[in-house]
Amino acid sequence: MTKIIDGKxxxxxxxxxxxxxxxxxxxxxxxPGIAVIxxxxxxxSQIYVRNKNRKATKLxxxxxxxxxxxxxxxxELLAIIAAYNADDSIxxxxxxxxxxxxxxxxxxxxxIDPKKDVDGFHPTNVGKLITNFPGxxxxxxxxxxxxxxxxxxxxxxxxxxAVVIGRSTIVGKPMAALLTNANATxxxxxxxxxxxxxxxxxxxxxxxxxxxxxxxxGADIKPGATVIxxxxxxxxxxxxxxxxxxxxxxxxxxxxxPVPGGVxxxxxATLMQTTVELAKWSDxxx
Ligand SMILES: Nc1nc2c(c(=O)[nH]1)N[C@@H](CN(C=O)c1ccc(C(=O)N[C@@H](CCC(=O)O)C(=O)O)cc1)CN2
Ligand SMILES: [Mg+2]
Numbered sequence: 001m002t003k004i005i006d007g008k009x010x011x012x013x014x015x016x017x018x019x020x021x022x023x024x025x026x027x028x029x030x031x032p033g034i035a036v037i038x039x040x041x042x043x044x045s046q047i048y049v050r051n052k053n054r055k056a057t058k059l060x061x062x063x064x065x066x067x068x069x070x071x072x073x074x075x076e077l078l079a080i081i082a083a084y085n086a087d088d089s090i091x092x093x094x095x096x097x098x099x100x101x102x103x104x105x106x107x108x109x110x111x112i113d114p115k116k117d118v119d120g121f122h123p124t125n126v127g128k129l130i131t132n133f134p135g136x137x138x139x140x141x142x143x144x145x146x147x148x149x150x151x152x153x154x155x156x157x158x159x160x161x162a163v164v165i166g167r168s169t170i171v172g173k174p175m176a177a178l179l180t181n182a183n184a185t186x187x188x189x190x191x192x193x194x195x196x197x198x199x200x201x202x203x204x205x206x207x208x209x210x211x212x213x214x215x216x217x218g219a220d221i222k223p224g225a226t227v228i229x230x231x232x233x234x235x236x237x238x239x240x241x242x243x244x245x246x247x248x249x250x251x252x253x254x255x256x257x258p259v260p261g262g263v264x265x266x267x268x269a270t271l272m273q274t275t276v277e278l279a280k281w282s283d284x285x286x
Contacts, residue, residue, distance in 0.1 A: 092118030145266030
């Protein structure tokens with residue numbers, strides 16, 4: 001039988017820990033602060049940013065949403081980031097992706113102080129993750145949240161074969177690094193991988209982050225595998241579905257995340273967790 005990984009339930013546990021950490025920091029006179037910058041009016045991004053702001057406020061954090069017009073120039077955005085870099089009430093800065101075409105996304109990522117890089121996308125923090133650097137630094141929230149879910153369901157990557165389909169900076173590459181650091185044997189596969197489905201079938205842990213609805217079906221899953229679906233796609237009826245065909249995976253996968261209710265809720269809970277950590281670490285000189 002296939003067991004469903006309940007991302008909402010794990011997110012609830014993480015949020016409870018975050019609430020405790022916020023209370024502990026309050027006793028020291030510190031209120032974690034997050035600034036989320038959104039450029040333009042992409043409907044889905046508006047919802048995600050609203051959810052982040054609501055959650056941060058509910059957990060007792062200082063939360064700022066900076067809504068900018070779609071015509072914002074790169075220099076204007078850089079100036080706003082510089083101001084948050086210098087603002088002691090803000091511990092985490094996040095620029096919601098996607099950005100309009102006139103803005104060079106890597107340049108924006110580089111402009112955020114690595115100590116306030118709550119997304120964990122800055123090359124300094126990505127480099128630390130890849131080198132399994134000791135000490136404290138932020139890690140991309142979606143893959144980190146997936147590691148939390150795996151741990152919560154007793155899935156230890158050590159010695160397992162893991163396949164990550166997708167090589168983005170947000171999910172695929174940091175996911176592969178986290179699984180490698182946890183002693184899995186990891187393959188990163190992508191659109192140019194020869195016989196992608198045969199590679200998928202080798203995985204004890206299969207993470208799918210391609211943006212292609214139902215790319216992976218039950219026939220592509222090793223019996224008993226843990227399947228993590230990062231996709232948020234629309235099917236022909238406009239319904240939200242994942243990169244994995246959930247129905248055909250039943251009875252084949254050992255564990256599987258649903259869409260919605262799997263990875264998504266963990267992304268925001270982990271973002272809150274990271275914000276509190278950045279506030280905590282900002283108080284310690286290195
Ligand atoms: N700067 C960033 N931009 C983006 C990130 C990010 O981590 N940092 N991730 C995504 C969007 N995202 C958060 O920003 C996000 C997307 C989806 C969910 C979520 O909870 N999804 C729900 C379903 C929602 C629905 O019904 O449409 C689920 O999976 O259950 C949370 C966060 C891109 N941009
Ligand atoms: Mg989900």
